[in-house]
Amino acid sequence: MSVQALTLTLRLAVLVSLILMAIGLPMGYWLAISRRRWKFVIEAIVALPIVLPPTVLGFYVLVAIGPLSPVGRWYHAITGGSLAFTFRGLVVGSVLYSLPFAVQPIAAAFSSVDQTLLHASATLGASRWRTFWRIVFPLGIPGVLTGFVLSFAHTLGEFGVVLMIGGNIPGATQTVSIWIYDQVQSLDYASANQMAGLLLLVCFVILIALYGLRRNRKWGAWGWQ
């Protein structure tokens, strides 16, 4: 079992899900309340990582952050380094890859908040900002929680994107799933089994906790339904 790969993976997953919360909350709110005609295009783009093969996504991200692309050159000019084959590059790729798993449940939860409550909030003088934090967010918390947990779990288990962007550098870009792949390649099934079992357990516990909480809420444990 590689503790290094494990801590790196956890660090990546925590960081990515936090970043996705920062992106997912405003984006989910916008998707929930916007009446723009072209909203469906944004929805399609957000959903793209679900259907796209990870290698395809990884390939384009790699090209986009590579030293020849504008993004890569810009990043180099600022930091003097490169995103490709680094932990930061991995974060960028994972954020894109897990985006729908954060945004979709959040947007669904926010749009299920009764519109009249938003109208009532406005007639009581509240700004959109206040309406969001006092009404939409608290009522949408189950969806926000789902988005956080799903993007966390999804980042834990990703393989193709990580391989394309990060390669396989222990301590920098070698995540658990790639480490397992390595063990299998070198026919060390026992180590692979340990790590795979651990990952299975972690994901299962996370989902059990999530669905347990949602059930509780339905039964009124959160007090307002």
Next chain:
Amino acid sequence: MGRMGVAVNGALPVNSSAGLHVEIRKRLADPSDSSREFALAAQFSIAAGFTILFGASGAGKTTILDCIAGLQRPDAGQISANEQVLFSSKQGVDVPTRKRQVGYLFQTLALFPHLTVRHNIEYGLAQVGRDERERRSQEIAGSFGISGLLDRRPAAISGGERQRVALARALVTRPKALLLDEPMSALDASTKSRIVDDLRVWNERHAVPVLYVTHQREEVYALGDRVLVLERGRLVADGAPHEVLGRPQLESIAQLAGMENVFECLVRSTRPDQGTMTCVIADSNVPLEVPLYRVDAAHPIKVGIRAGDILVATSQPRELSARNVIAGSILSLRQQDVTVIAEVDCGARFLVRLTPGACRSLALEAGKPIWLVLKTYSCHVLQ
């Protein structure tokens, strides 16, 4: 009465005093056929006190409220409250909802389910200092009798209490006008009247124009000082409830006002000296004497009669002042709440409302021959 803006179809009198001034034009989808549109074109002013906006569903009542609150945008027009322009297509003004200071009580009340009663009430007082906020929420909770509920959530209180909380929440912000969208349709009459009494007491001190939307005629009589009748986007009547609903001259008002019998009639003769005219119910030869009304004799008119205004006799009545005595027979009797509705065939079908006691003492039953007695002035000629 100090009432302004009787303008139904004409121009609004220029009036810049306090109150709510509304002039809205907006195209709306037809509720019965969404591919068709009809035009909402309403113009009225209301002063402090209760004004009822009355009309069938789909007439555009809620749209008017939404436009006043800024939740919908008129195609054109002008809305102002207490001399502040909230919307003006000419001046290009469209104040956002949150800055309009218009209280709105939604049909569903829209209490915030995750906040306590206290936090619901204080929601609109974010700009007010803490002490002042507490003082005002205590005061309004006292006025509406909900001081004991402040720490409960909306799910844990009764429907009438939720109503009071929603009113308190809207009024604690001291709005320039209060809009109520059929808020009490789910409440029983006594709960409703107690809440309305509290609202009246509150409003005697604060003198806010209250626009109350409903399609229930009992509420019109019970609540309104003045009623505006909206029909397919247009105001067709304006006045005190008993004037508008007591002497309906429009079929739509007749139905809203509870005219169970509306007949198409042909005028046979007029008697200007008596103030009456005689007509015959179309497709029958039942004559009716009705009040004289300036009509084109070639065209059929509509006559509305309340089921409760018709008398029933089991032998032919004589020496009566009532001019209409019509023979017929009972088709059916059915109980409706505490009254009995009789369907009577006289050549035309009449609905008659009776008390169960009258029904028993006359031994009424289906097939029994009877006479209907109608005063001339119980027959309302509709435009």
